[in-house]
Amino acid sequence: MTATPLMPRRHGSAWRRAALAAAWTFGIAAVGFGVAFLLDAQGGAGLATAVRVATGLTCLATASHGMFLQADQLSAWRTTAVFLSAAVGGPALAEVAARLGGAAVGLPLVLLGSGTSVWWTWRSFRRAPQLRGLATSLAATLGALACVWFLNRHGRPLEATGLLGVTGMAVGCAAGLAVIRRVLSYPSGIAAVARAAVDEAVRMRAALVLLVLLVVMVPTLPLILDIDERLEYRVQFLLSWALGGTGLILALLTILMSCGSICGDIDSFRIHMTLTKPLPRWQYVLGKWLGIMAFNLLLVALAGVGTYTFTRLLARTTATDPEDRDAVDRQVLTARVAREPSPKNPSEYEAAIAEATARLERDEPDYFARNRAAVRQQVRFDFRWQWHTVSPDMVSTFVFHDLAEAKRRGVPLQLQLKPRVNNVDVDLAEVRFALWLNGRPWPVRDGDHQDQVLASNAAHVIELPAEEVDDEGRLEITIANRNLVPAGETRPTAISFSPGDGMRLYFRAGGFTANFLRCLLVMWLKLGLVAAAAVAAATMLGFPTAVLLSLVVYATAAGSGFLRDAQGEYNVVADTPLAAVLERLSAAADLAGQARLYEAWRMLLGFVGDAVLAVVPAFSDYDAVSQLATGLAISTSTVAACCGWLGLLYPLVFGLIGWAALARRDLLPSST
Amino acid sequence: MSGDSPSGEGIDIKCVGLTKTFRDFWMRPRVRAVEGVDLEIRRGEVFGLLGPNGSGKSTTIKMLLGLLAPTRGRIAVLGRSPRDVATKKHVGYLPEESYLYRFLSARETLDYYGRLFRMPARMRRQRVDKLLEMVGLDAVEHRPVGEFSKGMQRRVGLAQSLINDPQLLILDEPTSGMDPVAARQIKNLIAELGSRGKTVLLCTHQLSDVEDLCGRMAIMYGGRVQAAGTCDELLARSDRTSIETPLLPVGVVDEVRGVLGRHGIDEITIEQPRRRLESLFLEVVEQARAAGTHTSGARSGGPMAAFLQEHATESESAVEAITDADASPRDKAAPAVDTNLIDSLTRR
The missing domain is CATH 2.60.120 (Jelly Rolls)
Structure with missing residues (x-):
């Protein structure tokens, strides 16, 4: 049985072609822009502009040609010609139309041009699926930048900024993902499991919906704020809602990803293929957690970059009065320490x-x-x-x-x-x-x-x-x-x-920037706890039950401050834990003696509340988002405590529970 | 099945009194899937495990792989516990269905399993190239596995089971979902691996597969081994004789009948044998391929991957060097059998 390859092997030559195209593009850019610079210095401004435009177009043509050359069985110049006529022709035509009939006429044209270039790239790469996503992303980025250029030119800077933000976040997401996958390609079982978890998370539809929500929410929040409101409050609102919303969305995403990944492996028997390889079960559990955390790191960074950029942009807009401007600079976008008398x-x-x-x-x-x-x-x-x-x-x-x-x-x-x-x-x-x-x-x-x-x-x-x-x-x-x-x-x-x-x-x-980074770190560490709880739940329960249990843990951790208050009058005050137990029992007995049975019952239920609050850590102890929004410094000791408890100790405990459950159980779907 | 190798030397799988009872949520016994199974599979043999649906074959295999914990009984795989990571380094497993990540391409899938063996990137790439060529998926290596037909997914499954050049190969229904050409290739591959000293446990409904390939077999029913032995022992009919010759003229046939009649043998069947459908099918496909007919599916598999043909090769030593740095030289050639463990199992 001899093998006759249908397509030539491309591994070696693909990189060479890409490197050649890149070298040509940079070479042309260096020469063209260099000449334009010299012309400019000699006073030939008009000629310099013409040379710059020609150089830009030539660079784009060379880069596109290099890109389409990667797709096999393709006439690269013909494909490049169609691509360029859509990608460059669209905006050019739109500009002419906008000058004749206004921006509203030009906008559909620039959108049409961008859309066509993206579609053409997707179509052209159908025979090279390994490069299809990359090439189409590049075309989409170029199209989005063309739209940004057009919007900015025609008096819509706010929309342009929003679109630029979305594009930047999408590009950042793709680049970050590539870096994570590269790091996790290290030959080790843990890294392999982690990378599979990342790949799985990227393709999960629920994850995609939440991700789109995140990418859309952050740039749109500044647009929906009431412009008559004090700028101080608007900035605080943006910070707390963007980061609070991000925290909530990412916690839900983490639960879905963790439970979906492990329960999916068990229910579809994929785990049989993985655990018959020389991979200890603790490495499987750790790998899943690390994969989810790597993905979360990317998402937190993504939301962080978006929120930071839009907060800074919002803070640069006009304040209602000088006092408002002062409040923004000195009470919000800062890191203050508070002292009590x-x-x-x-x-x-x-x-x-x-x-x-x-x-x-x-x-x-x-x-x-x-x-x-x-x-x-x-x-x-x-x-x-x-x-x-x-x-x-x-x-x-x-x-x-x-x-x-x-x-x-x-x-x-x-x-x-x-x-x-x-x-x-x-x-x-x-x-x-x-x-x-x-x-x-x-x-x-x-x-x-x-x-x-x-x-x-x-x-x-x-x-x-x-x-x-x-x-x-x-x-x-x-x-x-x-x-x-x-x-x-x-x-x-x-x-x-x-x-x-x-x-x-x-x-x-x-400074605000360092405080913001500390806030992101705390948010990420909280997700570490949520991920560990969800991974542990998924090792012993089916998907719906594991999600439910993880949600309970998250809700308890997130609402612990509220839960403490809700215990309210049924809280007992005592000097030692034993005295507290005795006090609660005697109070319950007193209430029962007065025939106030419901209250006596609630007093006893306090034990359950106390136990839950003692086992699940309180996120309210590390309320970084509200501290950031009120301009309070998130102290290094808070970050260190958060790192120790939420990032290490609790995940370790949950991880051990997960490992013990997985080591003992038969690897069959939980319904079996 | 009683063990006939008392010393325990050269035994790759040994289980004694293996029993598995599935329990419900309240820990009440629900199904006894396997009961008191004794098995002994020697190094280098191709062993067939047969039985109807629900006879306990897959459950037995999953216990041998450490995926299920036996309720009672003892197991030694390559001389160690099946849960031992050191055991799994030398075991290849093809489950009854290919449970793969649908979004990974064929190449990414094999790369993933290669990384679970901690193979360095270069060796992984070489092996993946060879295996993809061997199973005929090199032209579609970048397509997501989810888009593959069942047979193509089985080929990926087979390739992943061989990525570590295993000493022990456990195949659950390896030819299910495969076209006859691929099925024949797999059977050839199994025979080839067996002849090169690999141990193969073949679990299947395809009786012809077992008949073609296996030296010994066990037939399970109701969670117990009902019959076990070599194919010759189990299949030979000591009360019948068959003679096959080139086509005989009618006169000669009558003469043969006469001769046999003179010896008092009346119960004679003389007929012209039919070709097996498998050989006809293979011939038709081979002709179509020779005529250059285009196909967008999997192609015929290529030759056996070179690393599988080597015996204790450099590449295997390289994996060993990485995965088991402190193992003894004997360990590096092939997994050592713990004779004490085998003996203790035999004595019980």
């Missing part, structure tokens, strides 16, 4: 709390004995509110520590206040107070200590000079209540700042 004399403060607690224990022993930890917590909470409240004709002092870096950098401090006035039940009531920084009145104008006048229940930022910080990095802020006496009252109202977001001090500690 502490009492001027902590030991006195603690002593006062201890005394109040002791008094309560003495006066109301029954109330105190019921749950000591809860009472202590309540006393502390009350004291904190009291301390954050500035009574009429009183002063309160708040001390901020660790500000040496701000002093060293010389960056202004941002005091964020959200004042509330007691007894006045309206928003935006006037709040009037005076400030002292480290005991000195501030601000002083013309020898007068100026009062601050703010609206209540709204967040305000007051910039303070960094030089007021003392050498130990301390800044004491003293606030005096200067509220006027409201009508019908005898005294002015008290001012309070809710503990937490009511009073904070910020300073710039880094």
Whole structure:
């Protein structure tokens, strides 16, 4: 039996042809553009332009000819001629039509030209399927760039930018994928499984839908934002929705890819072909996880590049007023560190709390004995509110520590206040107070200590000079209540700042770009946990059940902050875990004794909630997106903790579960 | 089947009391697919495992490959546990259907399986080239496997089972879905591999395949081995004699009848034998090919890949050097049989 090849082998010559075409193209470009440069220098601008256009066209013709030469059984020049007449002729014709009849007439022509060149390339490469995708992608990129050029020329820069963004993301996606496949072609079992998982993920239809959604969502978000809204809010909205949406879409995609890949292998018996090769089962599990993570890395990078570019573009548009512009630059597109106030004399403060607690224990022993930890917590909470409240004709002092870096950098401090006035039940009531920084009145104008006048229940930022910080990095802020006496009252109202977001001090500690990269890293690490959970679920369950279980894990991790709050009144406060269990049991018994059975049952259900929250990590502990959108620096320790827990430890645990399940089970579809 | 090689030397597959019971979700026994199967397959023999659908052949094979865990009984494949990675380096497996990634091309598919053996890129390319040529898919190597016909997918499956030049080849229905030309090529290939010292376990419904190829066989039914032995033992009819000659004139036939009649033999059938359909088919296709008729499907397979013809060749040593750096020189030539393990299985 002798083999007569139908087609000549092309492996060697294909690369040679491509290299030759590239060399010709670069050579022509170098000579042509060089000549044009010299002509320009000699004052022949018109001639230089003509030479540039001719060089561009010749380069395009040479590159196209080289490309079509790769497809066998083809007259490369004829094919190139048709391709060029569509790819270059379309825009040229469109330009003429647009000058005669407006952009609306030209646009269909440029689209038609681009579409035709793409179709022609696809058709021409039908006998060389291994190069078909690449050649068609190149033609599509060229077509998209022609459209961008046309839109930009005819007064539609926003659409041009959007299309350029989509094109850039698509090209980036293809290039990134090629790099990943190249890296994973290393001769090892893990890399082979990982690469197959990547290839599979690329071809998964559900994945494609979500991917298209991602590529379309990021560039279109800036277009749908209300142009009358403050730019600060628009930028924040874009950041949080683009990255939040990306996180959600990629988590769903990760679950579908992981479960689809492993359950698909088991259900279609492909795993029989793989695991009869010398591949330990742990390598199979690890390979799948690595493949999904490599693909996720690409997608996170893709969404990151898109979001970053469009955020920067949006931030360059006109702001509503100078204050808005300042807020965008100094409070959003930055990386700030937040400091919380502490009492001027902590030991006195603690002593006062201890005394109040002791008094309560003495006066109301029954109330105190019921749950000591809860009472202590309540006393502390009350004291904190009291301390954050500035009574009429009183002063309160708040001390901020660790500000040496701000002093060293010389960056202004941002005091964020959200004042509330007691007894006045309206928003935006006037709040009037005076400030002292480290005991000195501030601000002083013309020898007068100026009062601050703010609206209540709204967040305000007051910039303070960094030089007021003392050498130990301390800044004491003293606030005096200067509220006027409201009508019908005898005294002015008290001012309070809710503990937490009511009073904070910020300073710039880094750039937006580095913060953005840290945010992307945290997003990717979270996907590592989701992928590991889904891989583990898929090794022991069928596709629908595995997807469901993975979704539960993701929803628990993503909603852990909400779940903690939802436990609400059924939360118990105790000093030790054992005391918490006993407290919960006794509370449930009390409720049952009062015939409040439903509440007793919910109290017991709290054990389930606690167990779930203890097992599944909380994404809210690493809320990088909201930190980024509010201009807060994502600290290195947060990233390191996220890396350790979500990127390594939890995936390791889930991986071990997956490996143990796969090692023990018969490799048959789960329904069998 | 009782073992007739007491020392355990040269035995590639040995299983004793192999039983598999499938359980449901609540761990209740549902189906006993294999029950108390004893098998012993020697190095270099082509062994046929026969049986109707549901007789437990595939389940037995999957246990031999470590894909299913036996409920009871013991297995040694190439002297080790079938789950051992070192065992799998020397085993090739063609499942009853080709379970391939539909989106990978034939070349990418073989490359994927080559990488699972950690073969370096150059050796992988050489082997893939040779195997694609051997199974006649070199002209369509870049088409996705999902677009292939069932027979073409089987060819890819066969090629992947040979990529590591295995010592033990387990073939489940290798000729199903293949045209007679390809089926004949595969049978030739199996015979060739057997003659070169490879061990082949052939599991099939095609009784003629077993008859043509196998030295020994076992017939399963209801999860048990019902009959086992060499083909001669099982197929020879000691009470009949047949004589085949060139075409005889009518007179000679009558004379033969007379002679036999004189010896008291009345039960005589004399007929002109028909050609086998297989040989007619092969001849027609060969003529069409010689006339240069165009086809867009798979072509005839090429010659056997060179690396399969070599015995303990340089290339095999190279794989060994990569995959098993610390193995002894004896290991490099062929997987060693753990005689102690075999003995312990035999003694049970």
